[in-house]
Amino acid sequence: AQSVTQLDSHVSVSEGTPVLLRCNYSSSYSPSLFWYVQHPNKGLQLLLKYTSAATLVKGINGFEAEFKKSETSFHLTKPSAHMSDAAEYFCVPSTGNTGKLIFGQGTTLQVKP
């Protein structure tokens, strides 16, 4: 079964500095992986997805993630953090053929002025 580990429950950066949210997956085959974001008191929004078409995936709001099979990682990055990026971020694998997504605890991103 597929699973992911978000290595940090909380990340704090200063505005204008790079963002790195780490995600490692465990799977016997290349999974489909998604990053979702949830702003306070808002619903979840799909940031980007990896489905084996390309290892470097660009998403919305300047975020991107690179699938590295050798490291079994799918870290989310952004060159320059903005205050509006403060939110909860979820790295989520797709399970089996149903598309069911199993969410973990996520990473809270704090952006300081």
Added chain:
Amino acid sequence: GAGVSQSPSNKVTEKGKDVELRCDPISGHTALYWYRQSLGQGLEFLIYFQGNSAPDKSGLPSDRFSAERTGGSVSTLTIQRTQQEDSAVYLCASSLGYGPNYGYTFGSGTRLTVV
């Protein structure tokens, strides 16, 4: 519609009462999913639909919870004899198809408070 619509956005109910939560998916989206998010918890999968069928109900916490979908569109999640532990945000999502490559579009959720 343009997005996934859920109603009501907020619901306060007395313990023991039944509630119905509604989800209008994006037109043409065949897959529909219900999740629950409790305070301090992650998202908990409840049930998903392929068309009007629910192949996976494994996440429903008890037999007080049921869901249906009609016309391959609107879905309702019903909670009977509500308990305080049912208080949570109930999120609905839909996707164009079902399979590992489809991302979800989520609604804004229904915040249920059982008093």
